[in-house]
Amino acid sequence: MSVRSKVIEAIHQIAKEQHVTLPALSDDLSLHETGFDSLAFAILVARLEDETGVDPFTISEDAAFPATVGDFVRAYENVPA
Amino acid sequence: MSPREIFALRDHLGAELKGRTISDAHDVVSLTDILSHTVLGGRLNELSGRAVLLKLSDQLRSGLAMIELDGIARRMLLCPPDLNPAHLDALIADAGIDAVVTDEADRWAGTGLPLVVTAQLPLRATPPARTERATEWLMLTSGTSGVPKIAGHTLEALTGAIVAEGPARGPAPVWATFYDIRRYGGLQIFLRAVLSGGSMVLSDPHEALADHVARLNARGVSHISGTPSHWRKLLMSGSAAQFAPGYVRLSGEIADQAVLDGLKAAFPNASVGHAYASTEAGVGFAVNDGLEGFPADYLGNRNGVEMKVVDGSLRIRSTRTAHAYIGRNAAALTDADGFVDSGDIVELRGDRYYFVGRRGGIINIGGLKVHPEEIEAVINRHPDVRMSRAKSRKSPITGGIVVADVILTEGTDQAGVKEIRDQILEQCRAQLASHKVPAVIRFVEALDVTSAGKLARTDA
Numbered sequence: 337m338s339v340r341s342k343v344i345e346a347i348h349q350i351a352k353e354q355h356v357t358l359p360a361l362s363d364d365l366s367l368h369e370t371g372f373d374s375l376a377f378a379i380l381v382a383r384l385e386d387e388t389g390v391d392p393f394t395i396s397e398d399a400a401f402p403a404t405v406g407d408f409v410r411a412y413e414n415v416p417a
Numbered sequence: 418m419s420p421r422e423i424f425a426l427r428d429h430l431g432a433e434l435k436g437r438t439i440s441d442a443h444d445v446v447s448l449t450d451i452l453s454h455t456v457l458g459g460r461l462n463e464l465s466g467r468a469v470l471l472k473l474s475d476q477l478r479s480g481l482a483m484i485e486l487d488g489i490a491r492r493m494l495l496c497p498p499d500l501n502p503a504h505l506d507a508l509i510a511d512a513g514i515d516a517v518v519t520d521e522a523d524r525w526a527g528t529g530l531p532l533v534v535t536a537q538l539p540l541r542a543t544p545p546a547r548t549e550r551a552t553e554w555l556m557l558t559s560g561t562s563g564v565p566k567i568a569g570h571t572l573e574a575l576t577g578a579i580v581a582e583g584p585a586r587g588p589a590p591v592w593a594t595f596y597d598i599r600r601y602g603g604l605q606i607f608l609r610a611v612l613s614g615g616s617m618v619l620s621d622p623h624e625a626l627a628d629h630v631a632r633l634n635a636r637g638v639s640h641i642s643g644t645p646s647h648w649r650k651l652l653m654s655g656s657a658a659q660f661a662p663g664y665v666r667l668s669g670e671i672a673d674q675a676v677l678d679g680l681k682a683a684f685p686n687a688s689v690g691h692a693y694a695s696t697e698a699g700v701g702f703a704v705n706d707g708l709e710g711f712p713a714d715y716l717g718n719r720n721g722v723e724m725k726v727v728d729g730s731l732r733i734r735s736t737r738t739a740h741a742y743i744g745r746n747a748a749a750l751t752d753a754d755g756f757v758d759s760g761d762i763v764e765l766r767g768d769r770y771y772f773v774g775r776r777g778g779i780i781n782i783g784g785l786k787v788h789p790e791e792i793e794a795v796i797n798r799h800p801d802v803r804m805s806r807a808k809s810r811k812s813p814i815t816g817g818i819v820v821a822d823v824i825l826t827e828g829t830d831q832a833g834v835k836e837i838r839d840q841i842l843e844q845c846r847a848q849l850a851s852h853k854v855p856a857v858i859r860f861v862e863a864l865d866v867t868s869a870g871k872l873a874r875t876d877a
Contacts, residue, residue: 353842375783378814379856386857393813401814 339388339412346383347405350376363406370405390415425488425548425572426611427452434589434614440636441477442621442628444538448611454540456481457518461489461546463532467516469493470509470530474520476598476619478536480607482518487572488548490516494555494567495599498622499868504564511744512555512567555743556601558696559869568696568739568750575604577737578700579612581720585640590664593618593633595643595651596870601696602669606642615640622868630656642666642692644870645676649804652676653827657683666703667691670871671772671790674709675797681707697750698757699737709794710763710771725756730776731763732756762788778874780809782817782852789819789874792855795848796821799841801829806864806872807855821855822864834860 337345344361347370351358356371372380385391392411393401402408430451437448455461456478469490473479479495486493494512496505508514509530516532517525525533554575557565592610596603598619610617618636620629630651633641641662643651648667651657665680665687672691680689693701693711701722704711716724722735734756742750751757760777763770774788781787792807804824809817825837838858845854865873 353839353846374814375818375851375856378783378812378818381814382810382812382818382820382856386859391813394811 340409342387343384343409343412346380346387347372350380350383354379361405363404363409365405366403367405367408384412388412388415423488423548423551425552426484426608427488427546428548429612430484437589437614437616438636439477439480439610439617439619441475441619442624442632444477446477446481446538446540448616451481451484451540452545453542455485455543456536456538456540457485457534458537459541459543460534461485461543464516464518464534465489465549466491467532468513470496470512470514470517470519471599472496472505472517472519472521473536474498476603478520478538480598480617480619481540482536483607484611485546486518487552487554488550489546490552491550492553492555492569495557495604497557497559497597497599497869500557500565507564508557508567511747556599556604556696556739559600559867559871566747567743569741569743570699570739572608574699574737574740576608576612577721577735578694578703579605579609585613585615588639589613590615590640591618591636591638592616593620593636593638593641595620595641595647596669597622597868600869601694602642602644602870605668605694605700609640626651626654627656630654630660633662634660638662640664640666642668644669644866645672646670646804646864646866646872647870648676648680649824650866652679652683653803653824655827660684662687665689668694669869671774671794672709673794673797675794675802677707677709679803693731693761695759695761697739698733698759699735699739701731701733701735701759708769710766710769713765713768713770715770723756726763726765726770727758729762729764731759731761731770733759780807780817780819782809782819783815785850785852787819787853792819792821792845792849792853795845796823796841796855799837799844801825801833801837802841803827804864804872806874808874810857812856818856819853820857820859822859822861824861824864 354376392415402411435449438445439448467490471493517530518534518536522533522535554570555567590613592606594603594606598604598607618638645667690703690705692703725732738757762773764773774790779786789807793805796805803826805821807819807821810820812818867873
């Protein structure tokens with residue numbers, strides 16, 4: 337499974353658990369518009385760390401938290417192996 | 418007080434009750450004629466009036482030495498097996514120790530302690546000794562990472578709850594405990610065995626659980642105690658089916674409804690009770706109605722034990738508490754009114770108080786305080802869960818999140834694990850605030866339990 341589809345699947349799973357109704361996920365959708373609160377993002381980052389072995393937001397000191405879904409996915413795609 | 422009014426352990430033992438024993442995995446010793454035997458090589462008189470360090474590698478000789486030393490030594494410090502040797506010097510200085518009872522005499526030669534006595538089996542015959550004084554019992558607190566604190570007790574305080582309950586009805590009980598008897602919870606059981614006219618079966622840390630249970634059966638154990646973690650391990654092992662005690666007791670950790678129900682199902686003919694006790698606060702109370710928590714009307718003065726809740730934590734004043742912390746820089750054990758702050762946080766729901774966790778065990782989730790035990794209690798209610806541990810994990814988003822490690826009951830179908838995870842999360846969301854719901858649930862084969870029988874929380 338590609339990194340992108342892992343991320344998108346995890347977002348859908350957490351949305352289901354948190355009873356969040358997601359809009360259609362496009363790369364330029366702002367993360368704010370997903371309806372996720374900070375706890376939901378914290379869960380997402382933790383699950384993805386368990387699944388992929390990386391947490392791109394803790395690795396780099398100065399990484400700004402992404403603004404859009406596309407930025408979020410790329411943060412995982414761009415982690416050096 | 419004249420010495421004749423002091424009751425020491427030996428004064429609870431006599432030759433009139435036949436067939437009493439204390440045993441471990443290797444030896445069986447008769448308690449019936451114990452007063453005319455010595456584990457100290459007949460050197461008890463040399464230990465009279467001394468402050469004795471009881472530092473033995475096994476519980477059997479420790480228990481026999483306690484019987485001999487009580488009423489003769491000025492004080493005795495019980496060393497549990499997991500005591501960090503690096504802390505011994507500080508403890509010896511704080512307790513004013515001037516003698517050691519050991520099975521490693523070489524280790525103590527040249528340490529400057531004036532008297533080294535070797536405890537040995539088999540016992541030797543000796544004339545019975547007579548009680549000289551009320552010996553101070555020194556016990557070490559568990560759960561601290563630094564030098565443990567020394568809590569001072571008297572035999573009278575240690576046995577207050579046992580005497581209050583009165584003698585057991587029916588045949589003399591055969592007691593056992595998963596605890597080590599050099600810890601408060603285990604010592605209570607040892608003292609019950611001595612005072613009740615019964616026998617005692619000791620645990621052995623090197624023995625497989627199935628072998629331990631077989632030994633409990635072979636010795637006819639009728640009364641047995643342990644922490645909820647001990648009991649969960651037994652329930653998980655599949656060994657419980659071969660065992661049928663009459664009385665099952667839990668203490669030392671929060672007994673949640675799941676473990677109480679699990680024990681009731683495993684031992685349908687046993688009465689299952691949970692007791693509240695700590696090294697400092699002594700025995701507070703026992704709850705025998707099969708429900709977690711305790712009735713709200715236990716607060717106030719009940720059978721000489723006074724309890725109140727201040728700032729959420731349970732405070733206890735009674736003649737069963739320790740009387741002081743011992744040592745050069747010892748803190749006060751009680752507040753100005755004589756209450757011990759247990760550090761156990763309780764919450765009133767309806768007409769019952771429930772334990773929610775330890776004050777020192779709080780984890781911080783995004784600035785909010787969370788008791789891991791409260792989360793575990795909800796997870797443990799799932800019928801396929803045997804045991805769980807909640808802890809915090811760093812999060813770049815919220816600072817911290819809750820994660821939980823879960824052990825499923827034996828024989829759970831691995832294909833259903835995803836569904837179980839969803840059910841556990843659903844259950845948590847229904848019963849806990851959203852920040853307490855685990856973000857991640859991991860299914861694990863085992864969880865660490867400390868040698869004191871409590872779920873290890875060091876990395877929480």
